[in-house]
Amino acid sequence: MSRVASLGGGTTDATRHVINATSVLVHPSLGRAVLSGSARRAVEAAFGCIDLEYDLNTGQRGRRGRETVAALLAAVPTAAAAYVVNSNPAALALAATVLAPGRELVISRRELYEIRDGFRLPELLTSTGARLCPVGTADGAVLDDYRQAVWSGTGCVLTLVPARDASDGVCGRPDVTALAGLNVPVIADISSGLLRPEPALPGEPDAETALRQGATLVTASGDKLLGGPQTGLLIGDRAVIEQVRRHPLARAMQADKLALAALCATIVDGGTPTLAAVRTVHTDLRARGEWLVGALRAGGVTADLVESHVTVLGDASSRLRSYAVAIDQRLAGRLRRGGPAVVGDLRGGRLLLNLRPVPADRDTDLAVAVLAAASRTQSAKTIREKSPWLGDA
Incomplete structure (x- = not known):
């Protein structure tokens, strides 16, 4: 059996x-x-052969995940382009690989943390070839810390946009708008995975707001508050997204057909158990x-x-x-x-x-x-x- x-x-x-x-x-x-009913139905439909990388109109090879990308762009109007990989760490690694290879990546010391099971963010970032430039203290960083660290050898600034902490209020750090004023690319990694503001969660960050504030790229998880499958989202600047898409590592980190189908259905439907x-x-x-x-x-x-x-x-x-x-x-x-x-x-x-x-x-x-x-x-x-x-x- x-x-x-x-x-x-x-x-x-x-x-x-x-x-x-x-x-x-x-x-x-x-x-x-927990996946929605529409996402589960989309996964079931994707069990067999689908037009994953095939254009049925022309009979030629098509762009992988094009329906999912189109759904993302419709949900986040400020974004010029989007790309989907297999996890948020993969999205973050690709962003750093493209924006800071052999260059400095500026980040607050407070954000260089260990998640769980020995996974440490500094090790992920340095594996991309970026040189970390931690600023501030363990309690956080102010805008001046970032300003003094930025120079011609800076590849990008990374900020892990936090959720609002119920006991501490907003963690002490400059917002994305202030960091974007430093005239270097800014990667905003949002913890929630929300695409747009959610009235029921006024303290949770979202992709649309981060892009409006000037982020070059937003990286996010598809399996948190977005309510979809495990995926990593890169949303933002067209030129940078195209570099990400064409990078050799992108092939190793691509999302599979079931994840793309479930994510697309999740975004289009909008209603999730989460x-x-x-x-x-x-x-x-x-x-x-x-x-x-x-x-x-x-x-x-x-x-x-x-x-x-x-x-x-x-x-x-x-x-x-x-x-x-x-x-x-x-x-x-x-x-x-x-x-x-x-x-x-x-x-x-x-x-x-x-x-x-x-x-x-x-x-x-x-x-x-x-x-x-x-x-x-x-x-x-x-x-x-x-x-x-x-x-x-």
Whole structure:
């Protein structure tokens, strides 16, 4: 029997479906963004032969990913050109390779960080042939620090445009407009992956704003707040994008047909599970939480509804109000090993299942998973059959 799961469900030894009920909306360890229905349909359509690099009108070779690029340009009108690669680090590496080979790349010391699992940004940047020129201190840099560092040997300035930190306000640094006034190319790497401003997240950076402020290039992830597959976006100056596209490394970093199809559908459709979670009204979360608590208590599980917060991308990103269902922390292991697996947060001796990251249509699945974890004898199927209230979600 095949060990490959279908798109519609099932598990394999390699991957398992997980309900993200943690306090991080776009969780890097859980696959980041949940693809929309239109993106999943686009992936299914791209399983076979498609016009990936073929012009059906002329019968000649076509430009790879042209529909996806067209969708990006329509979504970010300020951009003159765009290119898609397989990840945001790849986009950043290509940008530095083109703009600062053998030259200095000016960056704030505060931004030379290690992400996770030993991945360090300085090592990525120096691997491109650029010479790093750190400015400022560990607390940040001011415009004068950048101004004094820029000279004829400067290839570009890189700024990691931050999200607004709920506790610190905006991190001390010059904005893109000020850096663009230094008359050297500016790469703005945005953490969110948003293409346009999002009213529900006024502190999150976006590509359109960064380009309007004078960035030469914006690099971004397609699998964060944009809500698409893992991809890296380069958006901005036409001449620089063309250099990127023609660089030999671009071939090694190109996005595959499934990612291009899913990204295009994500951009064109606009509605994603990620943005739906961001825009969910707080009172709706409370109503869902009250139903879940009632359902769990009816099944004999002690549960309480508590107010909580989720961060969008991580510790330094925007925080959103949420509600969480608090249950016995001893259920955490069983929930992780269940089907579907459920991952929450251990806090204060309890397991908190945050509701904002959970799609509303998965509330019943979440309730069944908790009841199955609490029962050592009943399966999820049995619980569904014996629980008439599950149809009231």
